[in-house]
Amino acid sequence: xxxxxxxxxxxxxxxxxxxxxxxxxxxxxxxxxxxxxxxxxxxxxxxxxxxxxxxxxxxxxxxxxxxxxxxxxxxxxxxxxxxxxxxxxxxxxxxxxxxxxxxxxxxxxxxxxxxxxxxxxxxxxxxxxxxxxxxxxxxxxxxxxxxxxxxxxxxxxxxxxxxxxxxxxxxxxxxxxxxxxxxxxxxxxxxxxxxxxxxxxxxxxxxxxxxxxxxxxxxxxxxxxxxxxxxxxxxxxxxxxxxxxxxxxxxxxxxxxxxxxxxxxxxxxxxxxxxxxxxxxxxxxxxx
Amino acid sequence: xxxxxxxxxxxxxxxxxxxxxxxxxxxxxxxxxxxxxxxxxxxxxxxxxxxxxxxxxxxxxxxxxxxxxxxxxxxxxxxxxxxxxxxxxxxxxxxxxxxxxxxxxxxxxxxxxxxxxxxxxxxxxxxxxxxxxxxxxxxxxxxxxxxxxxxxxxxxxxxxxxxxxxxxxxxxxxxxxxxxxxxxxxxxxxxxxxxxxxxxxxxxxxxxxxxxxxxxxxxxxxxxxxxxxxxxxxxxxxxxxxxxxxxxxxxxxxxxxxxxxx
Numbered sequence: 362x363x364x365x366x367x368x369x370x371x372x373x374x375x376x377x378x379x380x381x382x383x384x385x386x387x388x389x390x391x392x393x394x395x396x397x398x399x400x401x402x403x404x405x406x407x408x409x410x411x412x413x414x415x416x417x418x419x420x421x422x423x424x425x426x427x428x429x430x431x432x433x434x435x436x437x438x439x440x441x442x443x444x445x446x447x448x449x450x451x452x453x454x455x456x457x458x459x460x461x462x463x464x465x466x467x468x469x470x471x472x473x474x475x476x477x478x479x480x481x482x483x484x485x486x487x488x489x490x491x492x493x494x495x496x497x498x499x500x501x502x503x504x505x506x507x508x509x510x511x512x513x514x515x516x517x518x519x520x521x522x523x524x525x526x527x528x529x530x531x532x533x534x535x536x537x538x539x540x541x542x543x544x545x546x547x548x549x550x551x552x553x554x555x556x557x558x559x560x561x562x563x564x565x566x567x568x569x570x571x572x573x574x575x576x577x578x579x580x581x582x583x584x585x586x587x588x589x590x591x592x593x594x595x596x597x598x599x600x601x602x603x604x605x606x607x608x609x610x611x612x613x614x615x616x617x618x619x620x621x622x623x624x625x626x627x628x629x630x631x632x633x634x635x636x637x638x639x640x641x642x643x644x645x646x647x648x649x
Numbered sequence: 650x651x652x653x654x655x656x657x658x659x660x661x662x663x664x665x666x667x668x669x670x671x672x673x674x675x676x677x678x679x680x681x682x683x684x685x686x687x688x689x690x691x692x693x694x695x696x697x698x699x700x701x702x703x704x705x706x707x708x709x710x711x712x713x714x715x716x717x718x719x720x721x722x723x724x725x726x727x728x729x730x731x732x733x734x735x736x737x738x739x740x741x742x743x744x745x746x747x748x749x750x751x752x753x754x755x756x757x758x759x760x761x762x763x764x765x766x767x768x769x770x771x772x773x774x775x776x777x778x779x780x781x782x783x784x785x786x787x788x789x790x791x792x793x794x795x796x797x798x799x800x801x802x803x804x805x806x807x808x809x810x811x812x813x814x815x816x817x818x819x820x821x822x823x824x825x826x827x828x829x830x831x832x833x834x835x836x837x838x839x840x841x842x843x844x845x846x847x848x849x850x851x852x853x854x855x856x857x858x859x860x861x862x863x864x865x866x867x868x869x870x871x872x873x874x875x876x877x878x879x880x881x882x883x884x885x886x887x888x889x890x891x892x893x894x895x896x897x898x899x900x901x902x903x904x905x906x907x908x909x910x911x
Contacts, residue, residue: 543735549703550752550807551725560751564739641739641787 431611436618439611446600451619454585454597457513458623461520462581469525469577470570473532477562478554483533494526499587506592516588516596523584524577531573535566568642571635578627582620651717653811653843654679654702659711660868661697671697673868675711679845679860681810684837686846686858688900690908694869695847699815702845703727716810725753727811728804732819734796736788742799743784746771749807756807767806774802777839778832794825798832805836814846818853827885830856838882851897851904855879856888863900865907872907875900 413433419425420432427435440447476483498519505515539561547557589598597616604612636643659675662668672694679685687695700706701713704723713720715727728749736745750756750767760767775784778798780791788796797817804812814833818826834857837844848854854861855877863873877896879887887893 540733540735542731542733543737545700545703545705546729546731546735546803547748547752549705549723549725549727549729549813550749551723551754552752556752560748561737564737567739639739641789 428608428610431614435611436614439609439615440618443612443615447615447619450595450597450600450616451623453513453595454516454582454589454620455623457516457585457589457596458520458578458581458627461517461522461585462524462578464517464521465525465528465577465581466574468521469528469573470532472525473529473566473570474536474558474563476529477533477536477566478558483537490526490529498523498584499591502588502591505588511592512594515592516585516598519588520581520584524581527573527576527580528570531569532566535569536562539565568635568639571631571639574631574634575628578631579624582624582627586620651681652678652714653681653683653716654845655712655714656698656701657712657714659701659708659713661694661701661706661708670868672701672870674870675701677862677871677874679843681843682841684844684846684857684859686848686854686861687864688848688851688854688861688904689864689869689872690866690904691849693864693866693907695864696815697869698864699729699813699845699847702811703729703813725755725807726809727813728807728809729813730797730800730804730815730817732816734788734793734800736796736799736803738787738789740787741785742780742788742791743768743771743775745788746774746784746799746802746806749803753807771802771806774805775799777836778802779828794821794829797821797829801829801832801836805840805842808840810843812842812844814844814848816848816850817846819849826850826853827888831885833857834883851900852888852893855893855896855900856883856885861900863903863907873903 417432417434420430425432431439476486501522502515502519505518509515509518536558539557543561544557547560552560585596586598589596590602591598593599597620601613601616604610604616655678656675659672660670661672661675662670675694675698677685677687687698689695697706701708702715702720704713704715704720704727707713707721715724718724736742737748740748747760747767750760756767772781772784775781778801780795780798780802783791783795783799788799791799797820800817804814818829821829830853833844833846836842837857844857846854846857858877861875861877862871863875864870865872875896879893
C-alpha cells in the first residue's frame with residue numbers, strides 16, 4: 362500500500378477518527394428511527410391522509426364552491442354538525458346490509474353445495490344464475506316495493522339478491538374442482554357421495570367461500586344503499602338523496618364517507634375471518 | 650396358492666359403444682401375498698387396470714374377481730396410492746393417514762371409541778416408513794418424498810389385503826425413489842400384503858416384483874408374464890448385477906416391440 366507515503370501525525374489521526382465516530386453515530390441513530398416505524402403498517406393511514414390533503418388543496422386551489430365539491434374539512438364539519446341523524450342512518454344501513462348479507466351467506470352456501478353436488482344440477486342452474494345476475498338489481502327495487510312496501514324489507518332483500526351470487530359460484534367451484542385421484546382413493550374404500558362431500562368437498566370449498574365473503578359484503582352495501590335511495594325513509598341512501606335535494610352537498614359527502622368507513626370495517630372483518638378459518642390455504646405466507 | 654386377483658378376458662371401453670377400447674381380452678392372475686408389477690408402453694391401459702381391480706370401473710365383458718368375489722362395486726379391501734400423493738392440506742399428516750378409517754365400514758364405527766389404538770397404529774406405520782414424529786406436521790410442510798411415504802401409510806392404515814400402486818414414485822428423484830423401493834420391499838415382507846405395482850420404471854419392476862406382466866399398447870392386453878428369479882430379501886446392490894440388467898434389457902426390448910406393433 363502506497364496511499365500513505367508519509368507517516369500520519371497523531372493529531373490528524375485523532376481528528377479523522379473523531380469525525381468517523383460522529384458520522385457513524387449519526388448514521389446509526391438515523392437507521393434506528395427508520396427501523397422503529399413499521400412503514401407497511403403505517404402506509405394505509407399515510408396514504409389516506411395524503412388523499413385528504415390533496416383533496417383539500419385541490420378545492421382551495423381551484424376555488425370550488427362547496428355545492429360542487431366540498432373540502433374534506435367541510436365534510437368533517439358536516440359530520441359533526443349532523444352527527445345525530447348520520448349515526449342513526451349509518452346504523453340503519455349497517456343493519457339492512459348485514460341482515461341481507463347474512464341471508465346471502467346462508468342461502469349462497471346451501472345453494473352452492475346443492476349446485477356443486479351434481480353435474481346435472483350445475484349444468485341446469487348455471488345459465489339461470491348468470492341470467493339472474495345480469496339483471497341490474499336497482500330494476501328489482503320497484504317490484505320489491507310493490508310486494509313489501511318501502512323501508513327496511515326491500516333494502517335487506519336487495520342487499521341479499523346482489524351479494525349471494527358470488528358466494529354460490531365460489532362454493533360450487535370449490536366442490537366441482539375436487540382432484541379425481543382423491544375421489545378415486547375414497548371411492549375405492551367404499552365412500553358414498555355424502556362422505557366425499559363431508560370429508561373433502563366442503564372443507565376444500567371453504568377458502569373459496571371465505572374469499573367470496575369479501576366480495577359479497579361490499580356488494581351488499583351497494584344493494585342496500587341503492588334500495589334506500591329509491592325507496593326508503595331511513596338509511597344513508599335516503600339521507601344522501603334528501604341532502605342532495607336540499608343542495609347540502611357536504612352532507613352527501615359525509616354519507617359517502619360513512620359508507621366507506623362501514624365498508625372497510627366489514628371487509629376487514631371478513632378478511633380476518635378468512636385468515637382465521639382457512640389458514641392452511643394461505644400457506645405461502647405462513648410457511649415455517 | 651389361491652389367487653387374490655383374477656382378471657379373465659376383460660374388455661373395457663370408455664364413453665359408450667363408439668368410445669375408445671382401453672383394454673381388450675385382458676387376462677392376469679395375482680396370487681395372495683404376491684408382488685406383481687405391470688409394465689408397458691404409455692397408454693396401455695395400466696390405469697384402467699387399477700380401476701377395474703378396485704371396482705371403480707365395471708368391465709363390459711369378462712370377469713374381475715377379487716378375494717373370490719366378482720367385483721360389482723368398489724371393494725374396500727384395497728389400499729391405493731397414486732403418483733400425486735393427494736394429501737388433504739387442511740388435515741395434519743396423521744389425520745390424513747387416519748382418513749380411510751373414517752370411510753371403511755368395518756372401522757368407521759370403532760374409530761371414535763378406539764381412537765388411541767388407531768393413532769398408535771398410524772404412528773407405527775409412520776415409523777416404518779421413516780417419518781417418525783412428523784404426524785403433527787401438515788402435508789405441505791413435508792417434501793415430495795415424505796408426502797409419498799405418508800401416502801403409503803394412508804394406503805395401508807386399514808390393513809388392506811391388496812395394495813394398488815399407480816406409479817407411486819414417478820415424481821421423485823432417483824435417490825429418494827431407491828429409498829422408497831426399500832420401504833415398499835420391507836412393508837411387503839413384514840405385512841404379507843399383496844401388491845400390484847403399475848410402473849414405467851423397469852428397474853423398479855424387476856427389483857420389487859415376483860411376477861411382471863408386460864402389456865401391449867392400446868387396446869391393452871398381457872403380452873408376456875415373467876417370474877423374477879432373484880431371491881428375497883433383495884439388496885439394492887442387486888440392481889447393479891448382470892442378471893438384473895439382462896432382465897431389464899429383455900423387458901425393454903419387449904416393450905419396444907409392443908410400441909412398434911401398435
